[in-house]
Structure formats: structure tokens, C-alpha cells
Amino acid sequence: MDFINHLTSNNIKPSLQRIKIFEYLYDNREHPTVDTIYSDLVGDIPTLSKTTVYNTLKLFIDNNITSTVTIEDNEVRYDAIMEEHAHFKCEKCGNVQDVEIDVSALKFKEKNSFKVEKTNIYLKGKCNKCLNKIN
Template identity: 30%
Template sequence: MELAGRLRSAGFKVTPQRLAVYNMLSHTKAHPNADTIYKELQPLYPTMSLATVYKALSILCDLGLAQELNVGEDAFRYDADTSHHPHVRCTKCGRVDDVPALKTDGVYQEVTKETGYALTDHQIYFFGVCPECQEKQHAHAVH
């Protein structure tokens, strides 16, 4: 079902801003936070507030169309890819990337077995220095 239909059937108004937030999220791999989304959409929707962006993100997450990522920063980041996949964040520049090839099913079952918890969700984060920052460090060290 398309976004407008999903919003309507869940009792939410279909607004250009909500459609724009989802559209931006679904066409980026950058895992932006609400502020980044707001700044990007502001020129197109000058009357839109940051609160509107937060509300749209909250609705998208509730409908299962986006996921909230807590990668240890002040603000949550968002991803329109709602499949369970790990993320990696650069501790220097803050960039966040997907870790697509990692199979996490075994870990999920292992945690259930070891703890007795009936798991309802999981998110896996890795932290390190991205290739670009490593390159900068290396170039800086050479001079």
C-alpha cells in the first residue's frame, strides 16, 4: 500500500510535509537526524517547523515505515530501511552506514537462549573510524 493510503488507514492526515519527510528518508543512505531533514526540506516547505518533522518521523516509525537509530549521539537518526540490519558510526565525523552482509539471526537466538528473554526487537551498532577519516589521518601523519 502506498504511503498516503497507509497514513489514511491509520487515521493520520496526508500532508505534503509528511510525504516529503518520507520521500527524503527513503532516498538517502545517510541516516539523517530530524534537524538534518528539517534543514534539507526547509527551502521547499518554508512554513514547516522542526516539530512537524519530529511528528512526521514519529508517525512513520509507528507505522513501521522508518526506524529510529540511537547511535550514541544527542539526537536519534532515522532510516527508511526497516529491515533488521546493523549500523556502523564513525567516531570522528559521525557518518553512519549500513552493515548489510552481517547475519544477525544466530545472535538473536543466542541472546534468547542465554537470557531467557522473549526478545521483541534488536538493534546492533558498531563504532570505528570511516575510510575517509582514516585516509585524512594517514595523510596528516605522513606530512
């Protein structure tokens, strides 16, 4: 993945901060929160400010190269994979993972009363790691 090109072709000037934040998001499939992104990158970019993280994510979202994951009502997570997929969160360990899913299989009665443009699917339960643990 050529991050600079990806940003440029989406009308985003590839500043150091933007490249690093996008790269981090893209490589980190656990869908980090703003705090995690900031904490993990401030070592790399010592001048980084949390405002920049917020600004940059907003910019990414406005340009459709990032989306939010609101699987939990008290934390917003971010995702740089724009291909259709769902998310699973283990309620024991808290990890969030991507889930391949066929959204077109979803049928609903009210098909004619609105036009769907985006679908978010959130699954919760227990991951195998946690299920196999003896408590």
C-alpha cells in the same frame, strides 16, 4: 519506490509534508536528525515547522515505516529502511552507514529467559576514508 502508496498502505494519509519527509528519509541513507531533515526540507516547503517533523516521524514510527537510530547518546537519528541491518558510525568523520548483517547468527545463553522482538546493532570505529587519510 511509490511513496504515496507506501504511506497509504500503512494507514498514513499522504500529505505533502509526509511524502516529502518520508522521501527524504528513504533517499538519505545517512540517517538524518530532526534538525537536518527540517533544514534540508524547509527550502522545499517554506511553511514547514519543526513540530511537524517531530509529529510526522512519530507517526511513521507508530506505523512501523521508520525507526530510530540511537548510536550516539546525544542525537536521535531516523531510518526509513526497515529491513534488518546494523549501523556503523565513523568516530572521525561522524558519518553513519548501513551494514548488512545476519542477526540470526547472534547466539546468547539467556535464550530462554526472554523473547527478543527487535535487535539493534551499533558499530563504531574508523571508516576507510579516514583510515587512509594522512593526518
